[in-house]
Amino acid sequence: MKKNRLLFLLFFLLFFLVAADVFLGSVRLPAADVWQAMLGNSPEGFAYKIVWNFRIPKMLTALMAGMALSVCGVQMQTLFRNPLADPYVLGISSGAGLGVALFVMGTSLFPVLATVSWLANLGTAAFAWMGALAVMLLVVAASKRLKSNMGLLILGFMIGSAGSALISLLQYFSDAPALKHYVLWTMGSFSNVTGQRLLIMASLCLAGMVVSVHNIKDLNIFLMGQSYAKSLGVSTTRIRNRIFLATTLLAGSVTAFCGPIGFIGIAVPHMCRMIFGNANHRTLIPASALLGASMMLLADIISQLPGTGSVLPVNTVAALMGIPVIIYVILKNKAVDL
Amino acid sequence: MSTLVEIRNLAVGYSKKEPLFRGLHASLNAGTVTGLLGPNGIGKSTLLKTLAGILPPLQGEIVTSVQQEQQRVQQEQQRVQQEHRRVQKEQHRSSRACAFVPSQPPRATHFSVWDTVSTGRYRYTNWLGMDDEEGKRAVSHALQKTGTLHLAARDSAGLSDGEFHRVAIARALVQDTPLLLLDEPTAFLDIAGKRSIALLLRKLAVEEQKAILFSTHDLTLAMEYCDMFWVMTQDHTLHKGTPQQLQAAGIIDRLYQ
Numbered sequence: 001m002k003k004n005r006l007l008f009l010l011f012f013l014l015f016f017l018v019a020a021d022v023f024l025g026s027v028r029l030p031a032a033d034v035w036q037a038m039l040g041n042s043p044e045g046f047a048y049k050i051v052w053n054f055r056i057p058k059m060l061t062a063l064m065a066g067m068a069l070s071v072c073g074v075q076m077q078t079l080f081r082n083p084l085a086d087p088y089v090l091g092i093s094s095g096a097g098l099g100v101a102l103f104v105m106g107t108s109l110f111p112v113l114a115t116v117s118w119l120a121n122l123g124t125a126a127f128a129w130m131g132a133l134a135v136m137l138l139v140v141a142a143s144k145r146l147k148s149n150m151g152l153l154i155l156g157f158m159i160g161s162a163g164s165a166l167i168s169l170l171q172y173f174s175d176a177p178a179l180k181h182y183v184l185w186t187m188g189s190f191s192n193v194t195g196q197r198l199l200i201m202a203s204l205c206l207a208g209m210v211v212s213v214h215n216i217k218d219l220n221i222f223l224m225g226q227s228y229a230k231s232l233g234v235s236t237t238r239i240r241n242r243i244f245l246a247t248t249l250l251a252g253s254v255t256a257f258c259g260p261i262g263f264i265g266i267a268v269p270h271m272c273r274m275i276f277g278n279a280n281h282r283t284l285i286p287a288s289a290l291l292g293a294s295m296m297l298l299a300d301i302i303s304q305l306p307g308t309g310s311v312l313p314v315n316t317v318a319a320l321m322g323i324p325v326i327i328y329v330i331l332k333n334k335a336v337d338l
Numbered sequence: 339m340s341t342l343v344e345i346r347n348l349a350v351g352y353s354k355k356e357p358l359f360r361g362l363h364a365s366l367n368a369g370t371v372t373g374l375l376g377p378n379g380i381g382k383s384t385l386l387k388t389l390a391g392i393l394p395p396l397q398g399e400i401v402t403s404v405q406q407e408q409q410r411v412q413q414e415q416q417r418v419q420q421e422h423r424r425v426q427k428e429q430h431r432s433s434r435a436c437a438f439v440p441s442q443p444p445r446a447t448h449f450s451v452w453d454t455v456s457t458g459r460y461r462y463t464n465w466l467g468m469d470d471e472e473g474k475r476a477v478s479h480a481l482q483k484t485g486t487l488h489l490a491a492r493d494s495a496g497l498s499d500g501e502f503h504r505v506a507i508a509r510a511l512v513q514d515t516p517l518l519l520l521d522e523p524t525a526f527l528d529i530a531g532k533r534s535i536a537l538l539l540r541k542l543a544v545e546e547q548k549a550i551l552f553s554t555h556d557l558t559l560a561m562e563y564c565d566m567f568w569v570m571t572q573d574h575t576l577h578k579g580t581p582q583q584l585q586a587a588g589i590i591d592r593l594y595q
Contacts, residue, residue, distance in 0.1 A: 231391065
């Protein structure tokens with residue numbers, strides 16, 4: 001019952017932060033105007049445009065990104081039985097980064113590409129997603145030969161390093177605008193995900209969440225190691241591939257549309273284990289989704305520096321919020337064990 | 339006593355070129371406790387892991403009563419088309435013959451004893467891993483049998499080695515398999531703990547009519563609680579017999595020379 005009460009509290013916190021994210025922003029708007037805009041009154045007004053074209057899509061993006069990265073973090077930490085595993089441990093962010101770098105570099109070398117309408121609109125996200133998918137396919141192919149998860153972890157690290165090296169190489173040959181485009185992408189942003197992009201991201205995240213919920217039973221078995229899973233007659237390869245699929249859909253989509261946002265994916269699962277004192281994934285997955293979304297909304301609110309007219313990179317705020325939590329759980333040690 | 343597992347011409351190890359043991363023939367009967375003895379590194383754990391399905395056999399076959407039953411069910415399936423679905427379900431439920439308890443069973447932090455044992459019912463629980471009433475009764479029964487029911491709500495990471503070994507045995511029990519395999523279940527326990535686990539295994543063999551095979555280096559304990567011995571010797575031979583037979587044949591003396 002304590003679990004249900006805490007989940008309800010998290011749900012309430014999320015609801016509060018959803019409202020706060022819509023009411024607060026870098027542009028100061030009176031609360032009454034925001035409320036009227038949300039009710040659909042005066043659609044020609046300034047507040048209506050800000051709320052419906054900017055704040056609500058941004059809030060939905062932050063909400064989905066927080067849920068996706070946290071649920072992904074839980075699965076990676078359980079799969080590798082490693083408290084420092086995060087959604088990007090298999091090199092997804094490097095793959096996505098390489099995809100973006102190739103796209104940016106491609107459009108700077110061949111400006112005609114930027115005139116293709118779908119590429120101009122979805123190019124960065126599409127290339128980032130393809131980069132993430134390519135890395136994951138590489139990991140899945142290698143995992144057929146690698147029996148131990150430690151080998152997979154090292155492989156992921158190597159792929160990540162190789163991706164970073166290639167990105168550096170591409171940066172070296174890039175011109176200033178392309179470099180700026182890439183650097184801005186790495187800082188993370190929820191601002192540009194509207195309309196068609198929002199719909200695509202929501203569909204991919206929803207599919208990823210469905211796969212993650214389907215993984216709950218197997219994740220509980222993996223908590224006690226792969227030998228135990230094998231002794232139960234479970235196909236560990238099949239489960240691993242299903243976890244990889246969830247990771248690609250969730251972390252791949254968030255990275256593609258919002259950039260690589262770190263630390264929330266590591267910190268939130270640990271916070272949930274501390275708050276609930278329960279590592280059962282039937283609790284941990286919904287709790288991480290709720291708390292992850294709340295943390296990301298809070299990061300978004302802070303990054304907007306409400307009322308000041310300027311905006312901070314969301315990645316910086318997420319790191320400053322996540323790192324103290326990680327240090328705390330490491331110092332407390334007990335909560336780190338999986 | 340019915341035979342639950344039969345090993346035919348089995349080779350175990352990590353390389354087909356150099357198996358640790360080959361040509362193994364043996365059987366395990368319901369209601370008996372068999373002790374697996376042998377020096378360190380001889381291949382006891384490898385044999386247990388092969389029987390448990392964690393490692394593939396290099397050669398030969400392990401035929402379980404469940405598999406024989408499955409063959410019978412398949413024949414039945416062909417004859418009785420109307421019962422096709424029911425038989426298939428039955429076949430899936432009974433496809434595991436062995437439950438395995440490693441020497442140091444891994445445990446998760448922030449995971450209750452009840453949840454730990456419940457994971458053993460993987461094949462019976464719903465898609466979220468939740469048990470029905472029958473499943474809850476099975477978990478409760480296993481905890482009761484192993485004397486750990488009072489620990490059900492505790493975090494399994496906070497238990498002593500002896501307590502957690504009992505929980506791991508409960509987790510193996512709920513798998514509802516005719517054969518229990520245990521790799522050195524008494525290795526890290528004090529004398530009282532060792533005796534209590536050995537007594538528990540005896541009780542489970544008799545009351546639940548299971549075949550139990552466990553590896554150990556504790557000869558005194560094994561002599562007291564085992565009905566049969568499998569002794570693996572340096573000449574890559576598996577000697578089988580009652581403790582008295584093997585002692586009379588000088589096999590046990592040879593083991594510790």
